[in-house]
Amino acid sequence: MSEQRAEIDRERRRLLGAAAGAGAALAAPAVVVRALETTPRDNPADGRVRWGLAIDTAKCAAGCTACVDACAHENGLDLQRPPEGATPADWAAQRAVWVRKVRLRDDQTGRETNLPLMCQHCEHPPCVDVCPTGASFKRADGIVMVDRHTCIGCRYCMMACPYKARSFIHEALSDQLSHVPRGKGCVESCNLCVHRRDFGIPSTACAEACAETGHGAILFGDLADPDSAISRFLASEPTRQIREDLALNTGVRYAGV
Amino acid sequence: MKRIVYREWRLAPARYWGILGVLALMVGAGLLAFAYMEHEGHxxxxxxxxxxxxxxxxFAVFLIIASSGALNIASIGSxxxxxxxxxLGRLSGLLAMALLAGGLMVLVLDLGRPERLVVALTTYNFKSIFAWNIFLYTGFMAxxxxxxxxxxxxxxDPFIRPVGIxxxxxRLALTTGTGSxxxxxxxxxxxxxxxxxxxFVAMSFAYGLALFVLVLxxxxxEDRRPIGARMLRRLKNLLAVFVLAVLYFTLVYHLTSAYGAKDQGFEGWLLFGGGVYTFLFWxxxxxxxxxxxxxxxxHPVRGAEAPWVAAACVLVILGGLAALAVVIIASQAYPLQLFPGKTILESGFLDGVGGQPAPYHPTLPELLLGFGGVGLALLITAVGVRVLQFLPESLADEVLPIDEETIEQPVAKAA
Incomplete structure (x- = not known):
């Protein structure tokens, strides 16, 4: 009897062991996923931070489009294709552009300046004021972006933006990246690589690319942290906001303009 | 003065259905244009x-402000x-409603995501003048x-005046809101x-009245009903005053812009060097x-002749569309002044290189959608006057009420 019990016990032990092993194997990925979910994606945007960019136009090189290309690649804008039948001129005016290079000449002195221009992530964004549904919004960390679930495609934000920073998706999309959802009939613009913020990845695609080329004209960081590199740069260099007269307190600042 | 009798619009069925058919075609073409734009994208x-x-x-803004202006006749009466x-009060109200419906149709069907209209009606950002307008438009209809x-x-009867006020x-709020x-x-x-x-308030008065007079x-x-010289003189004088009011605001608007150096670039471009936009303006x-x-x-003679007054109304309407094309399209085509004192030499995204305006070439679907809105407004009006008593039987001089109420002559009832 006792021998028989011992036999059963051994059998049971093996079964339990196997079950525990299988259970652990099944649970392990779930534990890993759970751990990932507690990274910044689970947390609301932090109001103690204000993300922004500082651009040193003296370092921005003529003809270089590294930032524009990197942005297009990071956000799937390089997957855009002109619809069949669209002329190149139409497409140039209708495709989505989140950051562009601009070359300026001072009318008085003739001095030329190069700079990248994108959403300026205003503290008081006119696009957010005018949006009828509240789809155009500012996150607690200062990032201005569009909620693609409530955007009705009225384009009033594009009328209001002083920087022409926004694009309307004019064509049906067949290709896009899962971390940057896009859709026909909605408005979009630079969101300071918001998916990177949420996945805890540092910097933005444009700043990273600019650094890789060795120019280092774009600095990304927390404007609210006095010890951040961007704050130290802004404290040491004279910079200005584009259309300062509108008192929007932009999150993107330019040196040498 | 006789009692005013209202009667349904009585046309020969073939004629009436012919008119409805043309208007329905306009609406249908507009809806097809919408389906095409919605399917393909903008x-x-x-x-x-x-x-x-x-x-x-x-078209949408024209119809919306004309809607507010078309109600002027009712307001002046009551x-x-x-x-x-x-x-004329009843026709004035009907036309106001119909024009608003036409304008809103165009506005909504041009949205990038028209199927999300329910979002626009349920989710509001109250800082947006656009959101206020949603209330102003729906409230106006009610x-x-x-x-x-x-x-x-x-x-x-006892409510006419309070409701009218x-x-x-x-509608003053509505038109001011649209201008804003x-x-x-x-x-x-x-x-x-x-x-x-x-x-925009002055524009609404002029364009709304011009449309109203033409419809009237x-x-x-069509129904061989008479419009007497008294009524015609009243209407044409009123239209002339409204056109003058628009001119006055136009003058002040452009003088203000042209005075300061800040906006002289825009004024110089629009008034002299803006190509098609300069043409549309002047x-x-x-x-x-x-x-x-x-x-x-x-004109002492032409001004009293109905065909000439109708021609003037047509011109005011066409001029109104030109005016709104200038206010809406030319104002966007002129490049944003991002860097005063600097010239943009190169840009990756339409920044007005060398001061060039942004391109815009209207396409057929846009025009058809706009005309679809006009068609809907006229269709609603045509059905309304046929089935309900909106039109007075006669506007001959002898049946019209007095021009103005005076202390000696107490309130005269129209119906």
Missing amino acids: WVTGMNNAVVWGTPHV VFRKPIYKP IVIAYLWSMADRKG FALVW IFGFLVARQAYDAAILGPM MFGFA VGWILLGSLVPLGILY
């Missing part, structure tokens, strides 16, 4: 990332106590229905101007849309 239009509002918005206008009831039903205040959609935009050289609010003349001519808005109709309306 790339099939001339609109782009610089000129984001185009021809559909010119709020400002001019009994001569009272027989108020005009109440106003029509008070004018048409005997029991409504409410409707008047509401542009006036509140601080970033653009052509906007950021409070005067656009009152200018057509409706009466020839469309000022010459054909204002000066020529004023010449007709104040």
Whole structure:
């Protein structure tokens, strides 16, 4: 009897062991996923931070489009294709552009300046004021972006933006990246690589690319942290906001303009 | 003065169905254009990332402000106590509702995501003048229905004036709000101007009345009902005053912009070097849309002849469309002044290189959608006057009420 019990016990032990092993194997990925979910994606945007960019136009090189290309690649804008039948001129005016290079000449002195221009992530964004549904919004960390679930495609934000920073998706999309959802009939613009913020990845695609080329004209960081590199740069260099007269307190600042 | 009798529009069935058929075709073509734009995306239009509002918005804004202006006749009759206008109050209300429906149709069907209209009606950002306008438009519709009831039903008589006053205040807010959609935009050289609010009010009076007079003349001519010289003189004088008011606001608006150095670039471009936009301004808005109709309306002989007055109305309407094309499209085509004192040599995204305006070439679907809105407004009106008693039997001099109420002559009832 006792021998028989011992036999059963051994059998049971093996079964339990196997079950525990299988259970652990099944649970392990779930534990890993759970751990990932507690990274910044689970947390609301932090109001103690204000993300922004500082651009040193003296370092921005003529003809270089590294930032524009990197942005297009990071956000799937390089997957855009002109619809069949669209002329190149139409497409140039209708495709989505989140950051562009601009070359300026001072009318008085003739001095030329190069700079990248994108959403300026205003503290008081006119696009957010005018949006009828509240789809155009500012996150607690200062990032201005569009909620693609409530955007009705009225384009009033594009009328209001002083920087022409926004694009309307004019064509049906067949290709896009899962971390940057896009859709026909909605408005979009630079969101300071918001998916990177949420996945805890540092910097933005444009700043990273600019650094890789060795120019280092774009600095990304927390404007609210006095010890951040961007704050130290802004404290040491004279910079200005584009259309300062509108008192929007932009999150993107330019040196040498 | 006789009692005013209202009667349904009585046309031969073939004629009436013919008219309805043409209007239904316009609406149908507009809906097809919408389906095409919605299916393909807005790339099939001339609109782009610089000129984001185009021809559909010119039609939509025109119809919406004309709607507010079309109600003027009812207001003058019941709020400002001019009994001569009272027989026209019902048509005025009907046309106001119909024009608003047409304008809203165009506006909604041009959205990038028109199926999300329910989002626009349920999720509001109350800082947006656009969101206020959603309430102003839907509220206006309800108020005009109440106003029509008070004018048409005997029991409504005591409410005519209070409802009329409410409707008047509401539509002043509506048109000011529509003008402010542009006036509140601080970033653009052509906007950021409070005067656009009152200018849109004056525009609404002129365009709404011109449409009203044309609809009235057509409706009466088809059914062989008479419009007397008294009524015609009243209407044409009123139209001339409204056209003058628009000219006044236009003058002040452009003088203000041209005075300071800040906006002289825009004014110089629009008034002299803007190509098609300069043409639309001077020839469309000022010459054909204002000066020529004023010449007709104040002409001692032509001004009293119905066909000439109708021609003046057509010109005011075409001039109004030109004016709104300038206000809406030209203002966007002119590049944003991002760097005063600097010239943009190169840009990856339409920044007005060398001061060049942004491109915009309207396409057929945009035009068809706009005309679809006009068709819907006229279709609603045509059905309304046929099935209900909106049109007075006669506007001959001898049946019209007195021009003005005086202390000696107490309130004269129109119906």
